[in-house]
Amino acid sequence: MGKRSNWALPYFIFLVLFVVLPLLLIVVYALQDGSGHFTLANIAKFFSDGDSLGTFALSIEVAIENTLLCILIGYPAAYILADKSLNRSAVTVVLFILPMWVNALMRTLATAELFTMAGIQLGKGTLLFGMCYDYLPFMIYPIYNVLDKMDKSYAEAAQDLGATPGEVFRKITLPLSMPGVMSGVMMVFMPTVSTFAISEFLTNNKIKLFGTIIQENINNSMWNYGAALSLIMLVIIGITTVLQGDNKQEAMGGAV
C-alpha cells in the first residue's frame, strides 16, 4: 500500500496531463504560425486589430459592470440570508443557489425571450441584466458563506466597544466579508469576459464578447490566433488571481 501521501500521485499525473500540459500548449500554439515555426505575429495581430481590441475592451467593461451590479444586488441578499434574526430558513439559501444548476443556456434564452415579450430592445442593457441573472447566485453564495461562518462575537465585541450598528457593519462585517466578495468577483468577472453563447443570445448576435472571438477562431481552424487570444486571457486570470489571492476554494467548499 505504501505511504498514503503517495495517493496523490495518480491525481498529480492527471493534473499534469490534463491541466498543466494543455495550458502550456496554449502558450506554444500562441507563439507558432500555422506551420509550427516560432512567431510573435499572433500576439502582434491582436494588438494591431481594432476589432479584437475593441471587443476586448468592451468585454472588460461589461465584466466590470456586471460584477459591480452583482455585488450591489447580491451583497444585501447574502447579508440578509446570513443574519439569523432576519432569515431562519436554510431552504431560502437553497433557493438562491438553485438557479446555478439550471442549464444556463436555457435560462438565458428564456431571459432574452422575456425581454422581447416586454418590448425591451436586445442590446447592451439586456446583456448586462441577463448576465446579472446568470451570475448573481455565484456572487451571493460565497459572500453568504463567509458571512454565515463569521464569528458573531466580532460584531458583539465591536458593539460592546461602542460601535453603532452602522459602524459595526462598516468597520467589522464588511472588511471581514471581503474574502467572500473577492471569490464572488473571481467567479463572476472572468467567466463574464469569456462567455460566448450567452452574450449572443442576450443581444441577438449584436454584441460579441471576447469569448465569442476565441470560439470563432478555434472553430474556423485558426488555432494559433485563438490560442493567442486565450493566452491574453490567461495572463489576465494570472494577474487577478495574484491580486485577489485564491479564496475560491474556501467559498465553494461544501456548496451542496
Added chain:
Amino acid sequence: MAQDERIINIEHLSKSFGDKKVLDDINLYVRRGEFLTLLGPSGCGKTTLLRMIAGFLQPDEGVITLDGRNIEGIPPHKRPLNTVFQRYALFPHLDVYDNIAFGLKLRKTPEDEIDRRIRKVLKLVAMSDYEDRDVETLSGGQQQRIAIARAIVNQPKVLLLDEPLAALDLKMRKDMQIELKEMHRKLGITFIYVTHDQEEALTLSDTIVVINEGKIQQAGTPADIYNEPVNSFVADFIGESNILNGTMIRDKEVSFIGHDFKCVDSGFGEDMPVDVVIRPEDIYFTDSDTKAQFTATVKSCTFKGVHYEMFVDTDKGYELMIQDYDAYEAGEEVKLYIKPGDIQVMRKERTENTYEGSVVADGKVEFLDTEFECSTEGFAPGDKVLVSVAFKKVDLLDHDDEAATVGNVEFILYKGDHYHLTVRTESGEKIWVDTNDIWDKNDYVGIRILPKDIRLTKLQENG
C-alpha cells in the same frame, strides 16, 4: 448597606429561550469595585445573565439598574460596560494597536491621547512592543491580554469577563489568575466574572454567586460558600465534600453514618431529616479512644501533592473521603472524630418525589405524562391527586421494555452508602432516585415504579 455602594442591581430577572427557562427570578446586586464571580455548571444560565448585563440579550421580566438607572433598552454600544469575550473575539483584520484603539476611535478620542492610553494599558497587561503585531500571530495567552487591554482602555464602569481563561492551558491559567487579581486591584473597576471553575472562583472573587438551573443557589464570600454551603448542590460543586443523609435529633445534636454527633446548628426541629456536609479535611485521625467518635478501615490512599486523599469504610458501612497530611495505609484500622463546628447541617430540599397527577381510570393514575398502575381506592376517575414516591422506590433500568417512562441522569451525588440521582424524564420533569447501582451522568435510563410504592393523597383544589 447604602444604595450607592451598589453599582449594579438586578431584580426579578427572568429569561426563557423557547420553552426553556434559563434564568428564573434572579435577584442580585454588585458592589462598586468588587470582584464578583458568577459560578455554575455549563448551561446554568450564567453567561445569559452576563449577556443581559452587557445588553446583548433583553430580559423577559425584571430590571437591571446601573448606578441607579434602569438600563433596559439601552443598546450595548451605549452602555458604559466592556466585555472580555470567551474566545477573545479580537478583530482579525486589525493589528494589536488598532484592536485596542477601536473603542477610543469610535469615541473620537484625540490621536495623542489614544496613543498614550494604549501604551499605558499595554504596559499593564505586559504586552508593550506588541502594537504592530497581527493578532493571529499571538499565542492564546497573549490574545487574552490584548482582549483585556481592548476592554479596559475604554475605562468602563464594569468589566464583564466571560470565561476568559477557559481556552488556556492549566499553567497559563494559573498565571493569568494572579495577573487578573492584580489588575483588578490596580484598576479599581468592578469585575463581573463568569466561570465554571470553582477553584478559579475561590481564588479570584470577593463575592461568589453560585447559579444552577437558572436560579441563584447561594451568594457570599468564598469562605462562606466553602464553609457553609446552603444545599447539597453547592456543597458538591464547590470543593470536595462528603454529603450524607442525617437526622437532626434535637438542637445541636445530629445523627449520621449511624452515630450521633454534637454540632452547632439549631432550629431544625426534632427528628428532622437533613443533609450533612463534611469537608474531607475536617475528619481527624486520633489515637485516643475517648476522642474517637467512630472507627473505619482505610480502603485506599493516594498522595495529592500536599496532602493524602484516603477513602475509608466506617464501622457502619459508609464510605467517606478524608484528606490529611499523614498517610494511613490501606487495610489499617483507624479512629476518627469530627469537630462540632465542621459539621454543616442543611435542610433537605425534598424528602420524596411529589407530583400533581390525576386518576385516569380505576387502578390507573397519570403523572410525568405517563400512566402508572396503582391502587386508587377512595378516588374516582378524573380526581386530581398528589402523588408521592419515595426516592428509593424508583427503579432505574438499563432497558426500556419494562419501564413506564424513560429519562437521562442529570446529576449524581454520592451519599456515603448510596447514590442520589436527579433524572430528567421525557416529559421534562425531574425524578429523584436513591440507588446502589452505579450510573453515569447522561445515561439513558428506564424508569419503573411498582404499584404498591405509589401513594396518592387528595389534592386541595382552590375554588
Added chain:
Amino acid sequence: MKASRVISKAYLWLVLIILYAPIAFIAVFSFTEAKSLGNWTGFSTALYRNLFTGSMQNSSALLSALENTLLIALIASLVATMLGTVAAIGIFNLKGKKKATMNFLNNIPMINPDIITGVSLFLLFVFLHISQGYTTVILAHITFCTPYVVLNVLPKLSQLNPNIYEAALDLGATPMQALRKVLVPALRPGMISGFILSFTMSLDDFAVTFFTRGTIGLDTLSTYIYADARKGGLTPELKPLMTIIFLIILAVLLIINMRQSKSSDKQ
C-alpha cells in the same frame, strides 16, 4: 426591528422573483403547444406527452442528447469522485511544498473560465492526435469536476481523528479493509456532496463540451440547445424537459438540505 425584517424579507423575495422569472417562464410555457417561447396558444400537455412517447420532430436527436448528457455526467462524476477522494487523502498527508503545489494545481481548473479549459483541452487532443468524441468529453468533464470533489473531501479528513486509520490496522484490519470500513464511511458525506456538485456541473456544462466533442456529431443537451437556438427554432419539447430536470434538482437539494439540518439539530 420589525420594519427591517419586513424590508429584508421583501428584498429577498424580489431578488428571488427576478432570479426565477426565466425558469418560471419556461415552466409556464411548457404547458402550451406553441413553438416559440413567448407564445401562448392555450393550455395543453401535448409537449409532455410528446416527450414521453418520443413522438416529435428530432425526437431521436433530443433523446440521444439527453442520454449523452446523463451518461457523461454519471461516468465523469463517478470517476471524479474516486479520483478526487484518493487524491484528497494523498494531499492531506502531504507536507510543505508538495502539498502547496498540489493545492495550487487543484485550484487551476476552478479558476480557469470554461472557455480556457475547453480551448486548452482541445489543443491537447489536437496535439496528441486523439480523435475527439465521447472519451475526450468525459476526460474533460473529469478534469473540471475532480477539484470540487477534492475540496469537499479535504475538510472531512481534517475533522477525522488522525488515529482512526491506525486504530483499524491495530485491531487487525488490512489497509484495504481499514480504507473500506473506516475511512470511506467517515469521508462519505464529502464524497456525496462532491459527486452531486460534479454531476450538476457536468449536466450544465456547455463550453468545455463544445470544444472537446469533435466533429462526430456528439450532442449533449447544452450543445443541442445551442445549435437549435442558432438555427432559430428551439425544439418545443425542451421546455417540459427542462421543467422536469429543474424539479428533480430542486427535490434532491431540498432533501439533502433537510437531512443536513436534521442531523445538525441532533448534535
